[in-house]
Structure formats: structure tokens, C-alpha cells
Amino acid sequence: MIDLKQNVQYVKSVGPAKVALLNNLGIYTLEDLLTYFPREYEDRTKTKKIADLVEGDEVTIEARAVSEVSINRIRKNMTILKLIVEDDTGRCTITWFNQTYVREHIKRGETYRFFGKVTKEFNHLQMTSPVYDEVTTLKNTGRIMPVYPSTYHLSQTAIRQAVENALKMVEKKLIETLPNYLLTEYNLKDLETSLKQIHFPSSETERLQARKRLVFEELLTLQLALLELKGQTELEEGICFEKEAKMSDVINTLPFKLTKAQLKVLEEIDEDMESTKPMNRLLQGDVGSGKTVVAMIAAYKAVKSGYQVAVMAPTAILATQHLEEFKKILEPLGIKCSLLLGGTKVKEKREILEQLENGTIEVLIGTHALLTENVIFNKLGLVITDEQHRFGVRQRTAIISKGENPDVLVMTATPIPRTLALILYGDLDISIIDELPPNRKKIETYAVTKRLEERTNNFIRKNIDEGRQVYVVCPLVEEKEETGEEEKKELKSVKKWTEKYKNEIFPNYKVECIYGKMKQAEKDKIMEDFKNGNIDILVSTTVIEVGVNVPNANIMVIENAERFGLAQLHQLRGRVGRGEYQSYCILKYDSHCSQVARERMKIMQETNDGFVIAEKDLELRGTGEFFGTKQHGLPEFKITNLFIDMPMLKSVQSVALKIETEDSGLKEEKNAKLRKLVDKKLKQSVAL
Numbered sequence: 001m002i003d004l005k006q007n008v009q010y011v012k013s014v015g016p017a018k019v020a021l022l023n024n025l026g027i028y029t030l031e032d033l034l035t036y037f038p039r040e041y042e043d044r045t046k047t048k049k050i051a052d053l054v055e056g057d058e059v060t061i062e063a064r065a066v067s068e069v070s071i072n073r074i075r076k077n078m079t080i081l082k083l084i085v086e087d088d089t090g091r092c093t094i095t096w097f098n099q100t101y102v103r104e105h106i107k108r109g110e111t112y113r114f115f116g117k118v119t120k121e122f123n124h125l126q127m128t129s130p131v132y133d134e135v136t137t138l139k140n141t142g143r144i145m146p147v148y149p150s151t152y153h154l155s156q157t158a159i160r161q162a163v164e165n166a167l168k169m170v171e172k173k174l175i176e177t178l179p180n181y182l183l184t185e186y187n188l189k190d191l192e193t194s195l196k197q198i199h200f201p202s203s204e205t206e207r208l209q210a211r212k213r214l215v216f217e218e219l220l221t222l223q224l225a226l227l228e229l230k231g232q233t234e235l236e237e238g239i240c241f242e243k244e245a246k247m248s249d250v251i252n253t254l255p256f257k258l259t260k261a262q263l264k265v266l267e268e269i270d271e272d273m274e275s276t277k278p279m280n281r282l283l284q285g286d287v288g289s290g291k292t293v294v295a296m297i298a299a300y301k302a303v304k305s306g307y308q309v310a311v312m313a314p315t316a317i318l319a320t321q322h323l324e325e326f327k328k329i330l331e332p333l334g335i336k337c338s339l340l341l342g343g344t345k346v347k348e349k350r351e352i353l354e355q356l357e358n359g360t361i362e363v364l365i366g367t368h369a370l371l372t373e374n375v376i377f378n379k380l381g382l383v384i385t386d387e388q389h390r391f392g393v394r395q396r397t398a399i400i401s402k403g404e405n406p407d408v409l410v411m412t413a414t415p416i417p418r419t420l421a422l423i424l425y426g427d428l429d430i431s432i433i434d435e436l437p438p439n440r441k442k443i444e445t446y447a448v449t450k451r452l453e454e455r456t457n458n459f460i461r462k463n464i465d466e467g468r469q470v471y472v473v474c475p476l477v478e479e480k481e482e483t484g485e486e487e488k489k490e491l492k493s494v495k496k497w498t499e500k501y502k503n504e505i506f507p508n509y510k511v512e513c514i515y516g517k518m519k520q521a522e523k524d525k526i527m528e529d530f531k532n533g534n535i536d537i538l539v540s541t542t543v544i545e546v547g548v549n550v551p552n553a554n555i556m557v558i559e560n561a562e563r564f565g566l567a568q569l570h571q572l573r574g575r576v577g578r579g580e581y582q583s584y585c586i587l588k589y590d591s592h593c594s595q596v597a598r599e600r601m602k603i604m605q606e607t608n609d610g611f612v613i614a615e616k617d618l619e620l621r622g623t624g625e626f627f628g629t630k631q632h633g634l635p636e637f638k639i640t641n642l643f644i645d646m647p648m649l650k651s652v653q654s655v656a657l658k659i660e661t662e663d664s665g666l667k668e669e670k671n672a673k674l675r676k677l678v679d680k681k682l683k684q685s686v687a688l
Helices: 016-024 030-034 156-170 180-185 191-199 204-235 260-274 291-304 316-333 346-357 393-400 418-424 450-465 486-505 520-531 566-573 595-606 610-626 642-662 669-687
Strands: 040-043 058-065 070-075 078-087 090-097 111-121 124-134 144-147 280-285 308-312 337-340 363-366 380-386 407-412 429-433 444-448 469-473 511-514 537-540 553-558 584-588
Touching: 016 156, 030 156, 144 156, 156 191, 191 204, 204 642, 204 669, 260 280, 260 291, 260 407, 260 429, 280 291, 291 308, 291 316, 291 380, 291 407, 308 316, 316 337, 316 363, 316 520, 337 346, 380 393, 444 450, 444 595, 450 469, 450 553, 450 584, 486 511, 486 537, 511 520, 553 566, 566 584, 566 595, 566 610, 584 595, 595 610
Parallel strands: 090 124, 280 407, 280 429, 308 363, 308 380, 337 363, 380 407, 444 584, 469 537, 469 553, 511 537, 553 584
Antiparallel strands: 040 144, 058 078, 058 111, 070 078, 078 090, 111 124
16 A cells, blocks of 8 residues: 655655646645646657658657768757658658757667657758657657646656656555446456556557546546535425515516526526525526526515525625625615625624624625624525635535525526536536526627737727726736746736836826736725726736626727637626627737637637537537636546546446435445545535
């Protein structure tokens, strides 16, 4: 048996410098390294003849050195090495840059294998900077080689070496994580073989077998954990809200008509609230689809049944916005709403806490400040969390514990394909508002390159002169020397763009910037100024992705749009189009960007539907990247890609249900290993 939690520094070939770089990739332990799976593979087993080479190929050739390695020093710090090789079909030039040691290893007259990219120079094919082996060895060629997600200063060779050494460390010492009966019944490889074959496959068949086993385990663990969470809530006795507290009483007072989708969702919520089972519902809806009004109507029913409501938002500015909206609708109906923030003054906070405890305050809206111990509700019946991906399970649990099994409504504007949502939020029922209010104008989206910059700027000036406001979002600058220094990169990027907009492009307008690491009070002040029309152009990072409602802002400019994912572009676009004015989203992108990035620009111009966009995003990037950041608070998949693994998921769901039906709680000895996996998964989810 081996300790998989031991620090990665104890793996051979990982020194102190590499530890920091591996940490940047989220690799801290031996287990992290073993489960750091390749993102793709290079098949170096098939060799090609020189006469058959095509420009752009990445191939292996087997050829004899027919010249010495020549060295040409063209300037300081730049050395070019050239070698001529041949096989029985023709000759090819091999080129290396600054790799003078090559000269010592390659001898004229000997045969070698070279793997690299074929390029063309002066109509002559050559191979640039290939790896090579003597024909008797299989270190760099003749194998299927893994390619890992990497970081600056950490080469593929270094990662491969570390993984190879880690696999040697655990040889014959790994404890199998799945029960034998599952391995046999579903024809799955053992864990040790699977890890070896996923990193260094001996064939494509072996790689697929290894992947099948690892995906099966990942999905089965998640499904069993979600079934357990759901089972726990189903066993609990919840609040049965009164039938006499009719949602229609508040619906009839609204100054607008609800959409069919909103009414359908309210029916589902009403049914939940009147049942004895605690409501545990996820409300998905695109930006501007009217989730907040649905939450208000649910809050009305809870209060009229004699209970209090907690509404938790991720930022002070969003919480303040919610208060304004809740007050407008609920206070005329005799419901007292109040706001509690981290920055609320001591005297005011004391009064709020007293009124909350004696039941005078019926709806309390706030940020993380609601989670503190001194926040005591008189009779908490409904918890609403907005933008759930900003809160972990632990925070959700903390607010729920302030009542006795209150109903829970979780809202998100992050579009997740329905099939995926059913899996990822398996402990929640799901409602979707899939239509926008009829008064919402479609946001016109344009993807432009540098060529149209002047025209774009004139368009912005015209709109500001007509009284409108503009958001400009810029990405983090990916500067290699600053790897890992996110704060510096963010600041540098925002300040660079702000200076450009303020001094060069729009010197006659009021330009301000906002970024994540600013003090909250400073951020709130700038957002307030923007909301009140005192700022014409607000330059920001994605900190405004979830934020304040500014109906007067009708243009969203996204600089270097090719650096953003589809879902994020859609979220950012949703900041405009909230008022009576026609709104626009301008995606400025580099004309030399990748095909995938160009495809994203095309999709953004074609549709405003967040769910269509989410499906496309998943298709383009796979779940690894789709949920690659922890900001979503969703389970992190190490190897599963739900776009291609949906058939596997469906079969695993039925396996999980069968196991849960036969052995609820996984108490039988045969399921002891599964019990361990599920406990570990539940522990991780609570730590989010």
C-alpha cells in the first residue's frame, strides 16, 4: 500500500522549481499527478516515407544521417543546426534551434527515428525541431505519447517524466477502488492497468479500455453521491405552505404580464411549497428571463403562510438591486424587506438583527453576511440563492441550517444543457424559464477585426452622444513572465485598456475602470456612478459578468473576444439589452485566431439563446474546459467529457439506481469500496 496523499515533491525528477509549476496546474499530491490525464495523444508508432511527406504533417520518419550536423550561429543567442537525412525514397533536411547538444548524439551513417512537424522552405520539405531516437530504443518515438495541459516553463517531457516515475512508485502497491463484481460484470480493467494505459497506451484499443474504466468510476461515484444527497432530503419532513396564500394575489398586482414559461415554473414551485417534502429546486433562466419576479412570488407565498425568507446574492450591488425590486412589488402588499451587507453600519445592523429575530423583517436580502452566527431568524421558511455557482454546498447548508428544513430555491443565469443539469444538480429538481419577456429586443451582435476599429469607435461615439453608456470588457493579459500572478495580470490588463480608451480613443468622455481585486466599497461606488449615468464608458474584467442592471447601457464591447469561452461571452452580452434602447454586442477578435475561436464568433452572431450556446460550448470544448474553472461550483471531471460520454452516463445512472435500490446507504461488505469513493466525493462537494 502507498500513501497517495504524499507531496508530489517526493516523486523522482520533481525538484523544488517543478513543484511550484505543478502546483499551478493543481497538482499537489502523488494522486493528483496520477490523475492528471492527457488532453490528447501523438501517435508516433506509424512511420512515413520521406517521399510521402506533406507540409503540416506531424509524423515519424526512419532515415539515415548522410551529413554531419552543421552549426550556424546567426546572432547572439540564436544557433541553427541542420542535418540531411535520407531513406530509400528521398532526402529531407532536419533543423533545430539552439540545441547544440544534438551534434554529440547524431553520427553520420547511423539510422534514427525522427518525430516532428513537416514544414516547407524555398519549396523544399524539412522537419523542424523533431525529437529523435536510435532505432533500437523507444523513448521519444515508436509510441503513442500523451500530451498534457501545461504551463509556461514546464515542458511535456518534464510532465511525462514525472508521471512515468509516479507510475513506477505505485507499481503493485495500488489498492483497487471498484468492487470486483463491477469489474467482472461490466468488463472493466483494474485501476493500475487503467492508469498505465491512459498515460502511456500500448495501443489505441488499450487506451479506450482504460478510459472506459476511469470514466465509469468517475460517473458512478458522482451518481451515487447525488442519489444519497437526494435521498437525505426526501426523508426529511418539510414545511407545508398554506393553499390560502395564493400566488395569483401578487401576480394580479404586477405592472406586466408573466410569460408562459414563468407561469409554468411558478406552478412547479407552488406544488413543491404545498407538499410536505422540502423544496430543493434549481431555477435556470437566461439573463433577463425574469427569474427574480418568480422568486418574489415564491417569497410572497412563504410570508403569507407565516414564514420568513432569506435571499442571498454574491455581491453587495446585486443584493441592493434585489432589495429595490422586492420592495417595489412586495411592500405595497404589506411585506417588510430589508438588506444586510458586510458593510452595514453597526447601529443599523443591530436594529436589523433585532427585527429579524422578533419576526418584523419578513424578507432579508444580503450577501455572505447572512451566514454569520448572529443572524437569527424567527421562523425561516424559504431560502433563495442567486447565482448558485458563486456559493458552495457548505454555504448553502449554513443558511439552510438557520431554519427547520426550509424550502430552497437556487437561481442561476449560467445556461447548462438540461441533460447536463439533471446530472450535475442531481440533488435538485429543475425548472427552466426558456423564453424572454416580449418587450426584450434582440441584442445585435457583431464580430469585428482590427480593420473595422475606426468604424466601431465612431458607432460608440454616436451612441454616447445620444445619451447611452458602454461596457468594455478586456481579458487577462497572458504574459509569460507573470505566470501565476493573476492579480498583477488582471490589473495590468485593465489599466492598459483604460489608459488607451481614456487618452487615445475617447479623451472627450468619462472613462473609468473596475476589476476584481479592488476593495468592495470602491467597486460599489464605481458601479453606482455608472448606474447613475456619471460614467460613459466602464472598462472591466469579467467582474461585471454577474452584476448590476443598467438599462441605459446599450453597448458591450469585448476586447480579444477569442480568449473567452462561449458561455462567458453570452453572460457578458446579457449585461446590455435591459432597457428600451436597441442594444449591441461588439466582439473584437484577432483575425489570426484559431478555427474554434472563429466558430464561437459565428455562433454568437447567429443566436441569443443561452441554452443553444451552452450545447455548442460543450460540443466545442468538452466538459473538461466547459467546467474547467471552479467558479461554477460544479463537480470537476478529470476525464469525463459529457458530450461524448452521454451513452456511458445513461448506463451508469441505471447501475447507480440498481446499487442504491439493492443496498441503500452502501452498507454491505461488497460495496465497501464504493462507500469510500462516495464519502470522498461528498467531502469534496461540501468543501467547495
